[in-house]
Amino acid sequence: MTVQDREAPVSGESAARVVEAYDFRRPTTLAREHSRILEAGFESFSRQWGTQLTAKVRVKSTVTAESVVMQTYDEYVATLPAATSMVLCAMDGVSAKLVVQFPTPDALGWVARMLGGHGDKSGLERKFTPLEYALIKSLVGEGLEVLHYSLGGLLAGTARVEAIQYNSQFAQAAATTDLMIVVAFTVVVGEAITTASLAIPADALLPQLGAVNPMASIANAAELVRAQVAEVPIDVAVRLEPTGVTPVEVLNLAVGDTLVLPHPEHQPFHVAVGGKNLAQAMVVRKGSRAAARIVTSLTEETLP
Missing domain, CATH: 2.30.330.10 (SpoA-like)
Known part of the structure; x- marks a missing residue:
């Protein structure tokens, strides 16, 4: 274990220095090659998720992936508002849960549009009714299918909706020190703009990222090309x-x-x-x- 220091912005003559603990045995940054691969996968997921939302809520919707970072679960939860909707999804072979998070009022607006109403539910914070719960569960479930399709072999195992929590501090999706791949999204549904996030246990992604390292040997490039063309x-x-x-x-x-x-x-x-x-x-x-x-x-x- 060692430490790294980081200078805060200088204001006038004063300067503050913040020291953070850093564990080299568990690095919390993604390699550049891995970041590129994940960004491409989540950009594909964003486009398809936006198309799916458009079909469900019957109004033009777009989703944009803003950032992909690796954080501990505790750091991820600290960035979320206390009152929010967190859909916890169990994954095969991984103890930690995959999390799909979005503001509750916006989710209620999506449900209202799916049922033929208007989507303005600003400020409305409450638990979902059984009907709303079923619709949100179906919406997220179809989104997980799009996620698996977009990431292909990068995402080990399948995910399924297990529960919905309404308080980020009480949602026990993973241990506080478990590493998560966190993706931030901007979601536009009609005129409404909101943010959402996706947190995937790092153990479900990192092993496959090593296998798709673009620095692999090109000694058998011709065979690889022929094999790929044969599968197109x-x-x-x-x-x-x-x-x-x-x-x-x-x-x-x-x-x-x-x-x-x-x-x-x-x-x-x-x-x-x-x-x-x-x-x-x-x-x-x-x-x-x-x-x-x-x-x-x-x-x-x-x-x-």
Whole structure:
């Protein structure tokens, strides 16, 4: 254990010096590479969370990630108002809870909009009714799904809503010295602007951050690129033989018109990727959905 000192802003001739304890065995700052990775992930989460809020509250909403820091749980709680909504979420394999925090009046405003009312609940501090609780739980639950999608393999385990606390001093989400990755957000719903925060146990993120260090060896870069390209999703089209029409015919198309296609009735359909035919298939049914069963795979010699 050692100490570090930090000078406070100088006012006139006086200067104050603040000494803080620093434990090198448990550093509370993120490596620059890790910060970049997390910032990119949470920016993606912000955009998708804003889209989700827009769909839920039926008014244009945006979410912006303002900062990503690592703090102890005690330091995080000290930054929160005493009266607020803290959604505690249990995580697989981690004893500490993930926390989603937002002001209670704003959450009540979101619920009011979801039920068709107006969202102005300024100054209203109370516990959620059973209906409000269910709606907030559903809203946060869907947000956790977006979080997992945005962070991908960075977030170990799944999170689920466990409880909602209304006093930050009484919420026991983690031990006071447990490290948390804390993200601050600005949330705009209609004309209302508020702040929210997300605190994720560091143990759920830091091990995976080491595995995605961008300073990894590039000796097998070609293999890595090929493996990544092989996993990229592409669009596959099942189509009939095309026909040619004039622009006038296209502009004059109306409901009930018939386009004659040169595709024989009993010939299989074409399976194409990027406009290139790769196989032939018959249309079949898979449960309640239509599907294509490959009947011929075109080799390089038979490709058109």
